[in-house]
Amino acid sequence: MFELNEALLVLQHRDTRVTELERELVRIPAQDAALQKSLADRSAALAKLRQDTMAAEAERKKLDLEAASRRGLIARYKQQQLQTRKNEEFAALTQSISHAEKEISEIEDQELELMEKIETGQAALAAEKGRLAEFEAKIAKQRADLVTRKAYVEKELAEARAQRTAAEQPIPEEVLTKYRRILTSKKDTAIVPAPHGVCSGCHMKLTMNTSLRIKTRDSLQNCENCGRFVYWDD
Ligand SMILES: [Zn+2]
Structure with a gap:
């Protein structure tokens, strides 16, 4: 192979490595x-x-107090019933007692619902506490692995950059500039094989002239369509 093509391929290989490592390094913080x-x-x-569970417990305590206050009322009404001699007053007190009893029954229904919620919540809390501790340990391990990985990638990247600089040495400045320009614009490759005279970068057929020139392997040629460096590959 034409030696400048070979030098460009080595450079491209190292460039790819540098790019991969740079991308990985960027992904690590995310x-x-x-x-x-x-x-x-x-x-x-x-x-x-x-x-939520604590709020339900507080609500239950409040309902307990409300029920207790109504029980107190009922006791007082009953006491008053013992003292009164008026039928009307007795009847009114009976009605108040039954009203307070109905309220107590409603409060107790609400309390039952809350107790279910509290029980479910407490069971879920106990289970999740254990699982969360495991999850925390797993995350801590994964984060530590990332720190290790970052150090490794940084070291690899420094080496890859040094190797890239070394690969640039045998390439003339104007070829290097052109290579960099193509790589920046195409983003993937700047030098590609052209099997049977077809550029594998853009898949267009090279002109007969370029095909012949790369076949003789003595000069640097570019695809007329995409501009990438092309080399013969059979
Ligand atoms: Zn092309």
């Missing part, structure tokens, strides 16, 4: 943020469950 968010979301869900 991956770490996602891990932290998943943990924060789960902790927030547990806090919400705890808060």
